[in-house]
Amino acid sequence: MWALKAAIVFVAAIFLAAGAFLVFAWRSEIPEDATAGEASFAPELVARGAQLAAVGNCIACHTVPGKPAFSGGLAVPTPFGTIYSTNITPDRDTGIGGWNEAAFERAMREGVDRAGNHLYPAFPYDHFTRVTAQDNRALYAFLMTRAAVKAEATENELPFPLEFRPLLAGWKLLFLRQGEVEPEAARSEEWNRGRYLVEGLGHCGACHTPRNAFGAEDRDRHFGGGEAEGWQAYAINPDSKAPIPWDEQSLAFYLRNGWHEFHGVSRGPMAEVTGNLSLLPDSDIAAIATYVVSVMGDPTPERAQRAAELREQFEADRLEQTADSQSSVALASGGQAGETLYLAACANCHQGARRQPFGGLNFELSTAVNAPNPQNIVNVVLFGLPPADGEASAVMPAFRHILSDQQLADLLAYMRESFSDEPAWSGLVEQVANTRSGAYKVTIRPSDGIERAPHNVGAEEE
Amino acid sequence: MTISLTVNGSSHAIDADPATPLLYVLRDDLGLNGAKYGCGLGQCGSCTVVVDGEAVLSCMVPIMLLEGREVTTVEGLGTIDEPGPLQQAFIELQAAQCGYCIPGMMMSAHALLRRKAQPSEEEIREALTTNLCRCGTHMRILAAIRRAGELMRAASLPGPDEGRTG
Numbered sequence: 037m038w039a040l041k042a043a044i045v046f047v048a049a050i051f052l053a054a055g056a057f058l059v060f061a062w063r064s065e066i067p068e069d070a071t072a073g074e075a076s077f078a079p080e081l082v083a084r085g086a087q088l089a090a091v092g093n094c095i096a097c098h099t100v101p102g103k104p105a106f107s108g109g110l111a112v113p114t115p116f117g118t119i120y121s122t123n124i125t126p127d128r129d130t131g132i133g134g135w136n137e138a139a140f141e142r143a144m145r146e147g148v149d150r151a152g153n154h155l156y157p158a159f160p161y162d163h164f165t166r167v168t169a170q171d172n173r174a175l176y177a178f179l180m181t182r183a184a185v186k187a188e189a190t191e192n193e194l195p196f197p198l199e200f201r202p203l204l205a206g207w208k209l210l211f212l213r214q215g216e217v218e219p220e221a222a223r224s225e226e227w228n229r230g231r232y233l234v235e236g237l238g239h240c241g242a243c244h245t246p247r248n249a250f251g252a253e254d255r256d257r258h259f260g261g262g263e264a265e266g267w268q269a270y271a272i273n274p275d276s277k278a279p280i281p282w283d284e285q286s287l288a289f290y291l292r293n294g295w296h297e298f299h300g301v302s303r304g305p306m307a308e309v310t311g312n313l314s315l316l317p318d319s320d321i322a323a324i325a326t327y328v329v330s331v332m333g334d335p336t337p338e339r340a341q342r343a344a345e346l347r348e349q350f351e352a353d354r355l356e357q358t359a360d361s362q363s364s365v366a367l368a369s370g371g372q373a374g375e376t377l378y379l380a381a382c383a384n385c386h387q388g389a390r391r392q393p394f395g396g397l398n399f400e401l402s403t404a405v406n407a408p409n410p411q412n413i414v415n416v417v418l419f420g421l422p423p424a425d426g427e428a429s430a431v432m433p434a435f436r437h438i439l440s441d442q443q444l445a446d447l448l449a450y451m452r453e454s455f456s457d458e459p460a461w462s463g464l465v466e467q468v469a470n471t472r473s474g475a476y477k478v479t480i481r482p483s484d485g486i487e488r489a490p491h492n493v494g495a496e497e498e
Numbered sequence: 499m500t501i502s503l504t505v506n507g508s509s510h511a512i513d514a515d516p517a518t519p520l521l522y523v524l525r526d527d528l529g530l531n532g533a534k535y536g537c538g539l540g541q542c543g544s545c546t547v548v549v550d551g552e553a554v555l556s557c558m559v560p561i562m563l564l565e566g567r568e569v570t571t572v573e574g575l576g577t578i579d580e581p582g583p584l585q586q587a588f589i590e591l592q593a594a595q596c597g598y599c600i601p602g603m604m605m606s607a608h609a610l611l612r613r614k615a616q617p618s619e620e621e622i623r624e625a626l627t628t629n630l631c632r633c634g635t636h637m638r639i640l641a642a643i644r645r646a647g648e649l650m651r652a653a654s655l656p657g658p659d660e661g662r663t664g
């Protein structure tokens with residue numbers, strides 16, 4: 037009897053808790069607005085929305101390269117399963133054509149769609165929640181004036197129980213801090229503007245901050261380095277491994293142009309970011325650089341000292357570079373396997389006379405060689421940097437048909453030893469093999485990012 | 499140091515620094531002048547050859563990596579008297595202007611057509627992304643590659659006679 041009572045109480049308690057959770061997780065539907073898609077907006081508002089959408093890099097996730105812009109369907113691999121981006125064109129049935137501004141704003145603020153479903157944090161609402169109502173209005177105006185495209189979103193591929201969206205309410209309780217952040221009065225207006233763009237719409241931390249077991253950004257390691265689409269997003273805090281530390285000028289130049297003579301070219305998903313940022317005014321680029329450099333902080337005296345030497349070396353080199361500096365390197369072969377390979381296959385460009393962005397970066401200046409994980413070099417050596425379509429760009433040939441796993445591993449070991457004081461990398465042969473086979477997935481993009489390539493339909497609609 | 503190289507089916511013992519780019523050995527030691535020196539930096543594609551079925555830039559490949567591998571150059575695709583299907587198509591459609599880029603274009607196309615007899619327009623363009631042509635004869639090059647694909651498919655189909663007797 038006693039046992040039965042206890043069991044009843046126990047079961048009742050579970051149901052109550054589950055019920056309470058569902059109430060907590062429930063969000064109302066915002067009624068469909070049949071006329072939302074026909075609304076018109078001031079051209080200035082739409083133009084500002086275009087700039088903001090570039091900061092948010094919306095097109096990158098919400099477009100399959102070669103398909104209409106913003107029509108969704110891109111597979112976003114996550115450690116939990118594959119999520120497909122949604123159609124954010126103003127198509128009424130398959131896009132956001134029936135969403136009023138309040139529904140759009142709620143999605144940005146709370147990660148809830150018009151119908152009241154919780155959205156997966158692959159949509160970075162943990163950052164977008166910082167966007168002001170005014171900027172959301174401009175973004176809304178921009179998106180609602182794109183061409184409507186009928187394109188049904190693909191089902192996500194998530195294991196049980198993750199497809200049960202109310203669970204996301206629990207995730208949000210733990211990891212989502214809603215709302216805008218107050219400007220810091222002690223900092224400059226430029227710094228505050230930079231922080232607003234970087235921490236909000238720019239969502240830099242989505243790639244550059246490591247994630248915890250629940251896939252949420254680890255706030256204690258803000259900008260400590262993460263990954264995206266098979267690429268390492270380097271640490272951009274005091275742990276930055278750039279041999280010559282970034283400063284406001286170099287970072288602004290890099291973000292504006294997609295390369296810097298002391299840091300090399302942007303590639304992988306970052307190529308899209310720097311490509312998109314070209315829509316921004318200089319003042320916003322400078323603000324972003326100011327804020328990010330402040331997060332990196334002043335370099336230690338040893339690092340500053342080393343940087344000064346490098347700067348001198350490379351500035352002097354540039355003055356006295358002669359035509360024969362190319363051949364002098366390649367002839368000095370001999371020694372261990374990695375070294376011979378480096379001298380024969382890499383040094384011509386990477387120690388040659390050509391300057392960035394068309395020559396190879398000297399590895400003395402390379403963040404990649406100093407990074408904890410060599411993935412980016414593995415990617416670039418195997419698959420190269422494909423040239424941009426129809427314009428001058430950085431390019432590197434692919435070596436996957438030439439180098440075996442062992443040879444590339446030897447090469448990496450040599451580079452690490454010669455160009456960095458960091459400890460040797462381990463497991464290189466396996467890492468190369470998995471990248472080559474596709475067991476480890478890597479997205480390969482032209483050096484300017486694919487969305488701006490002339491053959492991309494998305495680019496033509498802009 | 500002596501390295502043995504297999505080029506267009508025949509093997510050669512090459513006495514050279516193992517770091518020497520394949521392109522130099524092809525042109526200077528073997529007298530195979532089809533592959534061209536354009537940039538020497540892996541940026542133009544005029545030096546493209548095929549190694550084990552894949553298009554590679556011979557200016558970037560040190561010969562020490564080629565021991566035991568099959569190299570094919572444009573000379574391996576046919577002769578003046580008996581041009582292969584790619585060469586035939588390029589002649590037929592007059593795809594060359596100055597011709598400097600053409601051997602590289604053909605070798606990239608060769609690797610593609612081996613893999614896929616009937617590539618899409620997109621795939622052809624993709625295969626040629628690393629091949630530049632300063633004369634601007636791109637449209638004819640594309641047409642020639644499509645034509646070569648047709649010729650190859652026609653050659654591998656049973657001819658009308660075989661069809662009747664078989």
Ligand code: FES
Nearest residue numbers: 536537538543557
């Ligand atoms: S000569 Fe080899 S790519 Fe230009």
Ligand code: FES
Nearest residue numbers: 597599631632633
């Ligand atoms: S035909 Fe002259 S470079 Fe192509």
